[in-house]
Amino acid sequence: MFWTSAAQRGSLGLHRCWSHKCLTAPRCPLITLRSFRSSSVPETSPTHNESPLQQWALSVSPFTTVRAKLGCSITVHPLDPHAYPEADRAFITVLRSDGDQNVALGQLQVHYDDRSKVLMISAKKVNSDVTIKMDAPIKSNIFITAEGKGNVQVKRMECDICKVQTQQGNCLLHSIKSHQVEVQAHGGHVTGVGTIHGNVNISTRGDGVVNVKKLQGTTMNVSTEHGLLKVRAIYAESSCVSSSSGRVELGHVHGNLTVENACGDTVIDGSNSFLKVSSNSGDIDVYVGDGGAAELYSQEGDVSVRVPSSLRAGVDLCGASVDISPEVVLHGVENNTTDSCTTISGCLNEESPVERRIKAQADRGSVKLRTQSWFESLNLGS
Numbered sequence: 001m002f003w004t005s006a007a008q009r010g011s012l013g014l015h016r017c018w019s020h021k022c023l024t025a026p027r028c029p030l031i032t033l034r035s036f037r038s039s040s041v042p043e044t045s046p047t048h049n050e051s052p053l054q055q056w057a058l059s060v061s062p063f064t065t066v067r068a069k070l071g072c073s074i075t076v077h078p079l080d081p082h083a084y085p086e087a088d089r090a091f092i093t094v095l096r097s098d099g100d101q102n103v104a105l106g107q108l109q110v111h112y113d114d115r116s117k118v119l120m121i122s123a124k125k126v127n128s129d130v131t132i133k134m135d136a137p138i139k140s141n142i143f144i145t146a147e148g149k150g151n152v153q154v155k156r157m158e159c160d161i162c163k164v165q166t167q168q169g170n171c172l173l174h175s176i177k178s179h180q181v182e183v184q185a186h187g188g189h190v191t192g193v194g195t196i197h198g199n200v201n202i203s204t205r206g207d208g209v210v211n212v213k214k215l216q217g218t219t220m221n222v223s224t225e226h227g228l229l230k231v232r233a234i235y236a237e238s239s240c241v242s243s244s245s246g247r248v249e250l251g252h253v254h255g256n257l258t259v260e261n262a263c264g265d266t267v268i269d270g271s272n273s274f275l276k277v278s279s280n281s282g283d284i285d286v287y288v289g290d291g292g293a294a295e296l297y298s299q300e301g302d303v304s305v306r307v308p309s310s311l312r313a314g315v316d317l318c319g320a321s322v323d324i325s326p327e328v329v330l331h332g333v334e335n336n337t338t339d340s341c342t343t344i345s346g347c348l349n350e351e352s353p354v355e356r357r358i359k360a361q362a363d364r365g366s367v368k369l370r371t372q373s374w375f376e377s378l379n380l381g382s
Helices: 033-037
Strands: 016-019 050-059 065-070 073-078 089-097 109-113 118-123 131-136 141-146 152-155 158-166 171-174 177-185 190-204 210-216 219-224 229-243 248-261 266-271 274-279 284-288 293-298 303-307 313-324 330-337 342-348 357-371
Touching: 050 109, 065 073, 065 131, 073 141, 118 131, 141 152, 152 158, 158 171, 171 177, 210 219, 266 274, 274 284, 284 293, 293 303, 303 313
Parallel strands: 065 118, 065 141, 073 131, 073 152, 141 158, 152 171, 158 177, 171 190, 177 190, 190 210, 190 219, 210 229, 219 229, 229 248, 248 266, 248 274, 266 284, 274 293, 284 303, 293 357, 303 357, 313 357
Antiparallel strands: 016 050, 050 089, 089 131, 109 118, 313 342, 330 342
16 A cells, blocks of 8 residues: 555554645645654654655564665664664655755655565655655665665664665765675765675766775675775675776775776775785785785786785785885895896795795886885874
8 A cells, every 4th residue: 555645644643644735635634743743753853954745654564674766865764762662663754955846746655565564665756856764673674776866875774685776876874784785876976984784785887986984794895987996994704896997995904805996096005814906007005914915916007015024925026117125124035137027036024935925016017015014004194
């Protein structure tokens, strides 16, 4: 069954609607915002340029699946656990800017099926200036598709699946705990605030940017086309990061990491496991910490390797030029130079054989090796 302000009589029970103005002959009584809030709907605080158009209060399962297909923006956050300890309600509020007078609310439909436990929101033809705000049970699975310029925000949800697709709009994830997190942005940006827990797959197209604070899970896949890709910390068993021409900036990475960046530069400020980075024309600058190993390759760009002075590993450096800082202690050095290439091999801080190796190759660029303390690699001033 569908509830809309123009097609269903409102009540003060578990299923309610309120409309700023009726689109047809009114079948539900006009309820003021104050009296609507005074029942069981959580308080909302519209900004000065937003006014509520319509609201629903629904009785749902604590393990509801939210499916939304929208032409407008939506924000989803968890139901207040103190006000609703059984987590069996969902509240939906439709807001618009003061300047928008032509909102096709008749195109907005809300439907909850008790058997499948699916809450469906359909607003594909609703004006993009409209925003839907939703309070849902914290364990609700999320499937949202936003068309046009619709933005999506999902905050503090703890679910099995969280999937978001946007076209020109942006996606914000705030402190999500999920088994599977998937975001596809075809033109907008993706931002992660707090920690995103789960197996993560994030991708943007065009100039879309990925900017995430922390990822934590088993497997991570993050990619951009031309936009910046920035993740401050990754905790995972394995991670894959890629870009066509965007700059890749990674903070500290725990677990194996593979980076493919065709034309953009790559900077990684910490890796203590196996690291593999490849590029056609971009520069590579990485910090390999204690216990780490690396394979670094750029065809036309430069490769810079930073290591702690205590690292014990073999090194194989090959480039149009090779520069090793004087403070680097290298044993068993082998040097081979031709007209187009210099190759230097050796062992850091111990004689061979060694378990781990750092291989850096720049066919037409330079290879540099220097020491840097772990504290310096934190970039606390940035």
